[in-house]
Amino acid sequence: MSQFNPxxxxxxxIVYWQIIWAGIIVAxxxxxxxxxxxxxxxxxxxxxxxxxxxxxxGWQGWAQTIADALKLLLKEDIIPELADxxxxxxxxxxxxxxxxxxxxxxxxGVNLIGTDLNIGLYFILALSSTVVxxxxxxxxxxxxxxxxxxxxxxAAQMVSYEIPIGLSLMxxxxxxxxxxxxxxTNAQKxxxxxxxxxxxxxxxxVPPFTLIAFILYFWASLAETNRTPFDIPEAExxxxxxxxxxYTGIRFAMFFLAEYANMFIVAAIASVVFLGGPLAPAPWLNxxxxxxxxxxxxxxxVFIQMWLRWTLPRVRVDQLMHICWKIFLPLALVNFIVIATxxxxxxx
Amino acid sequence: xxxxxxxxxxxxxxxxNVDKLFRWARASSIWPQTFGLACCAIEMMxxxxxRFDLDRFxxxxxxxxxxxxxxxxxxxxxxxxxxxVRRLYEQMPDPKWVISMGSCANSGGPYWEGGYHVLKxxxxxxxxxxxxxxxxxxxxxxxxxxxxxxxxIKETEHNRAI
Amino acid sequence: MNFQDIAILFFGLLTIxxxxxxxxSPKILYSAFSLLFTFxxxxxxxxxxxxxxxxxxxxxxxxxxxLILIIFGVLLTARITNLEILEQTQQxxxxxxxxxxxxxxxxxxxxxxxxxxxxxxxxPTTATIGKKLILTxxxxxxxxxxxxxxxxxxxxxLGRERNDENVQ
Amino acid sequence: MAEMRTALxxxxxxxxxxxxxxxxxxxxxxxxxxxxxxxxxxxTWRHFFRKPFTVQYPHEKLNIPKQARQRVHVDxxxxxxxxxxxxxxxxxxxxxxxxxxxxxxxLGVRPNGKRRALHIAEFxxxxxxxxxxxxxxxxxxxxxxxxxxxxxxxxxSLEQLVVNYSRYSPEERDRVVAAAAAEKAAKQAxxxxxxxTKVSDPQPNIPSPSVDSDVFNEKCPGPDGEFK
Numbered sequence: 014m015s016q017f018n019p020x021x022x023x024x025x026x027i028v029y030w031q032i033i034w035a036g037i038i039v040a041x042x043x044x045x046x047x048x049x050x051x052x053x054x055x056x057x058x059x060x061x062x063x064x065x066x067x068x069x070x071g072w073q074g075w076a077q078t079i080a081d082a083l084k085l086l087l088k089e090d091i092i093p094e095l096a097d098x099x100x101x102x103x104x105x106x107x108x109x110x111x112x113x114x115x116x117x118x119x120x121x122g123v124n125l126i127g128t129d130l131n132i133g134l135y136f137i138l139a140l141s142s143t144v145v146x147x148x149x150x151x152x153x154x155x156x157x158x159x160x161x162x163x164x165x166x167x168a169a170q171m172v173s174y175e176i177p178i179g180l181s182l183m184x185x186x187x188x189x190x191x192x193x194x195x196x197x198t199n200a201q202k203x204x205x206x207x208x209x210x211x212x213x214x215x216x217x218x219v220p221p222f223t224l225i226a227f228i229l230y231f232w233a234s235l236a237e238t239n240r241t242p243f244d245i246p247e248a249e250x251x252x253x254x255x256x257x258x259x260y261t262g263i264r265f266a267m268f269f270l271a272e273y274a275n276m277f278i279v280a281a282i283a284s285v286v287f288l289g290g291p292l293a294p295a296p297w298l299n300x301x302x303x304x305x306x307x308x309x310x311x312x313x314x315v316f317i318q319m320w321l322r323w324t325l326p327r328v329r330v331d332q333l334m335h336i337c338w339k340i341f342l343p344l345a346l347v348n349f350i351v352i353a354t355x356x357x358x359x360x361x
Numbered sequence: 362x363x364x365x366x367x368x369x370x371x372x373x374x375x376x377x378n379v380d381k382l383f384r385w386a387r388a389s390s391i392w393p394q395t396f397g398l399a400c401c402a403i404e405m406m407x408x409x410x411x412r413f414d415l416d417r418f419x420x421x422x423x424x425x426x427x428x429x430x431x432x433x434x435x436x437x438x439x440x441x442x443x444x445x446v447r448r449l450y451e452q453m454p455d456p457k458w459v460i461s462m463g464s465c466a467n468s469g470g471p472y473w474e475g476g477y478h479v480l481k482x483x484x485x486x487x488x489x490x491x492x493x494x495x496x497x498x499x500x501x502x503x504x505x506x507x508x509x510x511x512x513x514i515k516e517t518e519h520n521r522a523i
Numbered sequence: 524m525n526f527q528d529i530a531i532l533f534f535g536l537l538t539i540x541x542x543x544x545x546x547x548s549p550k551i552l553y554s555a556f557s558l559l560f561t562f563x564x565x566x567x568x569x570x571x572x573x574x575x576x577x578x579x580x581x582x583x584x585x586x587x588x589x590l591i592l593i594i595f596g597v598l599l600t601a602r603i604t605n606l607e608i609l610e611q612t613q614q615x616x617x618x619x620x621x622x623x624x625x626x627x628x629x630x631x632x633x634x635x636x637x638x639x640x641x642x643x644x645x646x647p648t649t650a651t652i653g654k655k656l657i658l659t660x661x662x663x664x665x666x667x668x669x670x671x672x673x674x675x676x677x678x679x680x681l682g683r684e685r686n687d688e689n690v691q
Numbered sequence: 692m693a694e695m696r697t698a699l700x701x702x703x704x705x706x707x708x709x710x711x712x713x714x715x716x717x718x719x720x721x722x723x724x725x726x727x728x729x730x731x732x733x734x735t736w737r738h739f740f741r742k743p744f745t746v747q748y749p750h751e752k753l754n755i756p757k758q759a760r761q762r763v764h765v766d767x768x769x770x771x772x773x774x775x776x777x778x779x780x781x782x783x784x785x786x787x788x789x790x791x792x793x794x795x796x797x798l799g800v801r802p803n804g805k806r807r808a809l810h811i812a813e814f815x816x817x818x819x820x821x822x823x824x825x826x827x828x829x830x831x832x833x834x835x836x837x838x839x840x841x842x843x844x845x846x847x848s849l850e851q852l853v854v855n856y857s858r859y860s861p862e863e864r865d866r867v868v869a870a871a872a873a874e875k876a877a878k879q880a881x882x883x884x885x886x887x888t889k890v891s892d893p894q895p896n897i898p899s900p901s902v903d904s905d906v907f908n909e910k911c912p913g914p915d916g917e918f919k
Contacts, residue, residue, distance in 0.1 A: 054416060054421075056739075058416060059739045061410075062738060062743050063411045063414040063416065063744065065416055068417055068419070083382070089454035100552075136579050139582035142582070143582070143587070145587070145591055165598065175587065253424045254423070254424045254428070259427055261428060320736075323735060413746065467849060467852070471782045474782075494819055495823070496821060500748075501748050501753070502843065506845045513847065
């Protein structure tokens with residue numbers, strides 16, 4: 014288990030550590046986005062019996078997304094004449110800031126976290142709701158009907174899906190008795206049978222219910238990140254490309270970055286809350302440090318997101334709302350009530 | 362007479378190397394618009410699909426002209442469509458390129474003489490970089506055209522509007 | 524002047540300035556969007572005053588819920604682009620009376636309250652709030668949930684598809 | 692779903708269960724939705740490990756079928772200058788200029804054994820307008836014009852697509868054409884005037900025997916409704 018505490022190791026005041034961590038996170042998100050776009054293109058290619066990027070940079074086209082990013086930075090920056098200039102410029106930053114802010118409370122190791130807020134999970138739910146404002150701003154400011162439709166759909170979808178997400182995330186909170194991400198991680202070390210094994214993770218803790226909660230969270234998080242099968246805000250065949258139709262070059266790159274950062278964030282939350290985050294699946298695997306487990310688990314979930322994207326068709330708006338309000342919400346509520354009852358009985 | 366802006370600093374190691382990197386980036390990620398006009402568009406789709414896979418060259422279709430670098434004029438440009446083609450071209454951010462695919466886009470094709478409704482070559486309204494002959498061209502011919510466009514981007518000293 | 528004071532000044536200024544912008548902005552959409560900064564400023568002030576749960580609730584309820592509803596309302600309103608809000612007041616002297624009295628009351632409150640100088644240690648408040656809500660203030664808590672249920676039922680009743688037979 | 696499969700003669704792999712109790716029906720529906728997503732993911736999973744279908748074009752090439760019509764090619768040595776291809780071309784993109792040899796000039800024998808009767812002073816094809824119908828190939832008497840499976844001739848300018856297949860340079864062409872015209876003029880001058888009027892008199896009443904060429908050379912109305 015990685016018991017390395019960087020604060021004690023370098024004897025730094027906490028503010029410096031947080032500034033350094035912020036820099037690390039920005040760099041990580043950028044590199045991750047480049048990698049994830051490449052991964053997505055390869056996965057989409059192999060799902061369709063294609064090859065994906067092959068030529069750029071030599072072996073398997075590894076430099077493809079680097080070239081893409083560089084090119085996007087060099088493109089002309091267009092602001093449409095009838096757009097609302099101020100809001101148009103502000104929107105990508107708000108979307109990106111909302112995504113980045115959440116990264117502050119995600120633990121990469123048992124001690125490797127930006128800041129261990131005692132309301133960690135609640136903070137995540139709160140901050141991720143600000144992304145909607147940025148999207149609405151982008152959609153309105155573009156002065157384009159596709160962008161506005163995309164923004165409205167996106168907002169409606171994200172606001173609806175926050176409820177099943179919140180309810181399913183409350184299950185581990187009930188079992189732990191704390192909202193702090195570190196506490197939730199540590200509570201998954203021990204529990205049933207032997208300590209330190211993977212069956213202590215919350216996904217396996219109360220067999221059917223936590224598993225259902227995990228699946229609900231995962232599906233709802235697809236809607237939260239606007240990915241297929243819930244990508245109706247960016248539906249290429251109906252709305253040109255949704256709320257970022259009018260964005261070019263670097264501003265578009267920021268939306269792209271935020272989208273892939275969001276993918277990582279929902280995967281990271283799921284892996285911390287349900288899959289033990291930085292914990293190894295068995296005690297004899299403890300020599301592999303926590304951040305690697307954390308990244309591995311998140312990447313597997315990101316892979317499943319992409320796998321789903323290239324499997325399923327897009328749902329309609331009414332189907333989307335039907336799934337949220339008539340299937341996910343009742344399931345999540347029943348789950349929540351059952352677990353709450355169990356916790357109360359357990360404590361007595 | 363003022364010297365051209367790009368000639369101000371002459372050729373030096375820093376500028377040329379950075380310029381080379383930029384040209385490599387631009388040539389390696391050409392994102393065309395999802396924009397098809399007629400039968401050539403079917404071949405364009407075939408080129409993007411599994412058998413020929415344009416994604417191997419970093420070419421993948423963007424739905425919005427704001428996010429695309431190239432425009433593949435795939436098919437007959439009627440006089441009615443010409444204004445839209447021009448408009449879509451103007452909506453793309455610089456630097457931008459145009460690939461004219463097939464006889465109709467090149468010069469009006471079979472309608473070059475008697476067609477009362479067809480634009481006699483798309484280069485009458487927008488600057489074309491690469492002409493791909495064929496009616497319609499094979500997907501390989503389109504890939505060939507894209508490779509030619511990559512060569513153009515890499516050869517040009519300074520691309521439009523850096 | 525330590526880090527905390529700077530933060531309080533910064534977020535206080537942010538809150539007040541953006542709130543002023545909300546009031547005086549000629550465009551209704553700019554007002555709606557600058558509410559975002561007001562809410563965030565208030566949340567940050569809560570956070571500095573070690574009310575972390577309240578801060579997160581402020582963001583989740585006001586930004587994630589109410590602000591989005593306001594923006595939705597604004598966006599769905601027809602002919603919003605060229606709407607001009609009437610800025611000059613009509614009946615100044617009548618308006619001055621309640622505003623003046625409230626302002627005076629607030630100023631008096633600020634001046635004559637004995638403010639504790641020592642800030643409380645940064646303690647988690649979530650558990651305390653939860654216990655108080657469930658034990659001490661359970662009636663108020665339940666009453667508010669009943670109110671919300673009533674509002675939900677009303678909304679469903681209003682939004683339901685109307686049959687012509689049922690209307691009469 | 693099941694009815695469609697039976698109608699198509701496909702085996703029914705999955706039968707939707709139904710129940711009269713709405714709550715059980717709801718649970719069944721949720722389960723079916725979840726289960727079918729898993730089935731779909733299984734299909735995608737199998738595709739991940741399938742060998743890619745892609746032909747990596749610049750490095751490896753597909754065999755192009757023999758009858759593929761990709762590019763018009765002219766074997767100018769075989770061409771006899773009969774103008775059939777020019778007359779039948781629907782797009783009218785073949786331009787052939789022929790000239791009779793002057794007296795005493797021998798043009799030799801073509802590779803197919805026939806005598807060469809004409810100078811092919813110019814044989815220009817505008818590939819940018821070609822519609823690859825293959826009619827020229829069909830009508831050619833000497834198999835001189837045919838389609839080849841070559842498609843890699845992307846260019847940067849339209850002028851490069853206008854190809855002159857003739858072996859004559861522009862100067863030679865002008866010389867040959869001028870010589871032929873001069874000889875024709877000389878012949879006409881030397882001939883008596885009587886046979887000419889004989890031929891020209893009945894002409895307006897007799898329809899032209901070469902109907903084909905007229906049909907193909909007919910002009911369409913231009914944009915302003917006039918015949919060009």
